[in-house]
Amino acid sequence: MNVRTLPRAAKAAIVIVAVSAVTAGAWWLWAQRGAQDNGRLRLYGNVDIREVQLAFRQPGRVLQMSFDEGDAVSAGARMAALDAEPYRDALAAAEASVQVAQAELAKLRRGARPQEITQAREALAQARAAAGDAERNYQRQSGLLASGASSQRTVDAARTARDQTAAAVGAAQAALSQALEGFRKEDVAAGQARVAAAQAARAQAATALADTELLAPSAGTVIARVREPGSMVASQSTVYSLSLDRPVYVRAYIGERDLGRIAPGTAVRVSSDSSAKTYRGQVGFISPRAEFTPKTVETTDLRTDLVYRLRIVVSDGDSALRQGMPVTIEVEADGGASARPQGR
Numbered sequence: 499m500n501v502r503t504l505p506r507a508a509k510a511a512i513v514i515v516a517v518s519a520v521t522a523g524a525w526w527l528w529a530q531r532g533a534q535d536n537g538r539l540r541l542y543g544n545v546d547i548r549e550v551q552l553a554f555r556q557p558g559r560v561l562q563m564s565f566d567e568g569d570a571v572s573a574g575a576r577m578a579a580l581d582a583e584p585y586r587d588a589l590a591a592a593e594a595s596v597q598v599a600q601a602e603l604a605k606l607r608r609g610a611r612p613q614e615i616t617q618a619r620e621a622l623a624q625a626r627a628a629a630g631d632a633e634r635n636y637q638r639q640s641g642l643l644a645s646g647a648s649s650q651r652t653v654d655a656a657r658t659a660r661d662q663t664a665a666a667v668g669a670a671q672a673a674l675s676q677a678l679e680g681f682r683k684e685d686v687a688a689g690q691a692r693v694a695a696a697q698a699a700r701a702q703a704a705t706a707l708a709d710t711e712l713l714a715p716s717a718g719t720v721i722a723r724v725r726e727p728g729s730m731v732a733s734q735s736t737v738y739s740l741s742l743d744r745p746v747y748v749r750a751y752i753g754e755r756d757l758g759r760i761a762p763g764t765a766v767r768v769s770s771d772s773s774a775k776t777y778r779g780q781v782g783f784i785s786p787r788a789e790f791t792p793k794t795v796e797t798t799d800l801r802t803d804l805v806y807r808l809r810i811v812v813s814d815g816d817s818a819l820r821q822g823m824p825v826t827i828e829v830e831a832d833g834g835a836s837a838r839p840q841g842r
Contacts, residue, residue, distance in 0.1 A: 539759050539829040543750025547821045552738040554580060555709040560729045567723050571714045571740070578737050580710040592700040597697040602690035610677040618677045620669035629663035636660040693775050718742040746815030748779065751805035752825055754788070760829055766810055767828045773818055783809040
């Protein structure tokens with residue numbers, strides 16, 4: 499049948515029938531999709547993989563770079579190293595300082611040597627002998643003064659000598675007492691403090707030596723190699739950029755009217771357009787503050803609607819999930835109720 503030969507009324511009827519059929523088909527498809535999605539909350543977000551900027555804590559010359567861009571590294575892997583010779587020398591000097599401080603403390607705790615104590619006793623005996631002789635000379639000169647055999651000047655000189663030797667005896671006694679008692683408690687405490695300071699300096703030098711090796715904090719993939727062997731680097735200067743394998747996060751947004759359908763701990767399924775694989779995850783964080791939907795987030799709602807940011811932790815993420823990749827998140831309708839603590 500030639501449509502061109504039909505009357506206008508017939509043509510209009512055909513158009514109406516066609517439009518009705520298309521509308522009915524679209525409604526049926528929408529109903530089928532709604533039946534499949536019945537009871538599920540669908541969100542949209544982007545993969546958010548954590549990155550670490552690795553740097554030495556100490557300055558120095560780069561001796562070794564073990565990995566290139568794209569290499570996979572395991573946790574604790576030795577990624578780079580500095581020339582450690584200056585730091586080994588510093589550690590040796592710190593160790594020598596500790597030994598000196600410990601020797602000085604041992605000397606303070608031990609006190610005077612036996613020979614020194616013997617010398618102090620002999621000095622006291624010598625002082626007492628001199629004092630006895632000076633006392634006898636003074637007494638003799640005093641007796642001669644009455645008979646005129648001695649002068650007042652001689653008696654005064656004998657008295658001075660007696661007093662000086664008596665003072666020497668007192669000094670010798672104090673020296674012997676000090677030798678027997680040992681050093682003061684304050685001196686010993688100061689020696690202990692010097693040992694502690696030297697040990698702290700040694701520990702600091704050992705830490706600096708250990709910091710000449712750059713270790714991977716966790717498993718990941720090298721995404722940037724910034725330095726090469728022979729380069730001089732300052733402390734905190736980036737050497738590698740590492741993309742962490744775990745954890746894998748998804749940043750998503752949810753509208754206020756659906757906020758009651760999820761809670762921290764809600765199980766979700768994550769999928770992307772790049773593969774048919776579905777990943778498992780759970781809601782780990784829901785922002786307490788509302789914000790406008792970012793333009794990179796694709797939802798069926800208006801861009802100006804207020805939403806809440808949430809973070810989803812993907813438990814079985816792999817290399818197919820890449821930074822910034824758009825993903826779809828499906829949540830069970832009763833996920834929020836099942837994840838909430840009981841009794842609240």
